[in-house]
Amino acid sequence: xxxxxxxxxxxxxxxxxxxxxxxxxxxxxxxxxxxxxxxxxxxxxxxxxxxxxxxxxxxxxxxxxxxxxxxxxxxxxxxxxxxxxxxxxxxxxxxxxxxxxxxxxxxxxxxxxxxxxxxxxxxxxxxxxxxxxxxxxxxxxxxxxxx
Amino acid sequence: xxxxxxxxxxxxxxxxxxxxxxxxxxxxxxxxxxxxxxxxxxxxxxxxxxxxxxxxxxxxxxxxxxxxxxxxxxxxxxxxxxxxxxxxxxxxxxxxxxxxxxxxxxxxxxxxxxxxxxxxxxxxxxxxxxxxxxxxxxxxxxxxxxx
Numbered sequence: 001x002x003x004x005x006x007x008x009x010x011x012x013x014x015x016x017x018x019x020x021x022x023x024x025x026x027x028x029x030x031x032x033x034x035x036x037x038x039x040x041x042x043x044x045x046x047x048x049x050x051x052x053x054x055x056x057x058x059x060x061x062x063x064x065x066x067x068x069x070x071x072x073x074x075x076x077x078x079x080x081x082x083x084x085x086x087x088x089x090x091x092x093x094x095x096x097x098x099x100x101x102x103x104x105x106x107x108x109x110x111x112x113x114x115x116x117x118x119x120x121x122x123x124x125x126x127x128x129x130x131x132x133x134x135x136x137x138x139x140x141x142x143x144x145x146x147x
Numbered sequence: 148x149x150x151x152x153x154x155x156x157x158x159x160x161x162x163x164x165x166x167x168x169x170x171x172x173x174x175x176x177x178x179x180x181x182x183x184x185x186x187x188x189x190x191x192x193x194x195x196x197x198x199x200x201x202x203x204x205x206x207x208x209x210x211x212x213x214x215x216x217x218x219x220x221x222x223x224x225x226x227x228x229x230x231x232x233x234x235x236x237x238x239x240x241x242x243x244x245x246x247x248x249x250x251x252x253x254x255x256x257x258x259x260x261x262x263x264x265x266x267x268x269x270x271x272x273x274x275x276x277x278x279x280x281x282x283x284x285x286x287x288x289x290x291x292x293x294x
Binding site for chain 2 (some may be wrong): 041042043044045046048050055056059060061062063064065067073074075115117118119122123124125126
C-alpha cells in the first residue's frame with residue numbers, strides 16, 4: 001500500500017504545477033514535437049527584409065528562420081553566430097541592426113526595413129528597423145540581419 | 148560592339164526593377180542565404196504557445212518554426228500538413244485554431260493562447276487565438292497548432 005500512496009502523492013504534486021504541466025499531454029501519434037521536453041525557454045525567430053519603410057504593410061522580399069534553443073538552427077545562413085550575437089546583446093536589437101560606425105554610405109532615400117518576429121527566451125518579439133538605403137543594411141553591425 | 152550595347156541595355160532594364168533588384172547584391176562570402184534566389188514569396192512562421200490569455204505579456208512555453216516556401220520545413224512536427232492547411236484556408240486562421248465541432252470540453256477558465264508571427268506569402272503575420280482551457284487546444288481543428 002505504501003507504494004500506491006506514494007504514487008498518489010506524486011500525482012497530487014504534479015497537479016499543483018500550473019501551466020507547464022497542463023501542457024504535458026501526449027502529442028499526436030507519430031509526431032515528435034520539438035520543444036515539448038525542452039528545459040530552455042523557447043527562442044525562435046522569423047527575420048524578414050521588407051522593401052520600403054512600412055514593416056506592416058510592405059512586401060517581405062526575404063525571410064529566414066532562426067532557432068537558438070536548444071541549439072542554433074534554422075534557414076539563417078549563420079545561425080550559431082546570429083544566436084551568439086543575440087545573447088551578447090540583450091540590451092537592444094538596435095545595436096545589431098545599426099550600420100557600423102566606420103562605413104561610408106550614400107544618403108539617398110530608398111528604405112529597407114528589417115523585422116524580427118517570434119519568440120526570444122520565452123517572450124514575444126516584434127522588432128523593426130528601417131535603413132535609409134541598402135548600403136546601410138549591407139553594412140549593418142552584426143550578422144543577424146545579414147541574410 | 149553590338150553585344151556591348153545589348154549588355155548595357157539589359158543593365159538599364161534591370162535598374163528599372165525596383166526593390167527586388169535593389170536587394171540582389173552578392174551575399175557575404177561563404178554564406179548561402181536561403182531565400183535569395185527564390186521566386187516564391189517568403190512564408191516563414193514562428194508558432195508559439197503561451198500560458199494565459201495575454202499573448203504579448205505572457206510567457207511562451209513552446210515555439211516551433213514553420214517554413215512553407217520553397218518547401219515545407221522547420222521544427223513543426225508536421226510541416227507539410229501544416230503548410231497544406233494554411234494554403235487551403237486563406238480565408239482565416241480562426242478556422243484552423245478553433246476547436247472542432249464534434250468535441251466535448253469542460254468549461255473551466257485556464258486559458259492558453261496560440262500565436263503565429265512572421266511572414267505568410269510575403270505579408271507579415273501577427274495572429275493570436277485564446278482557448279478557454281487546454282482541452283480546446285488539444286481538439287483544435289487543424290494540425291497547425293498541434294505541436
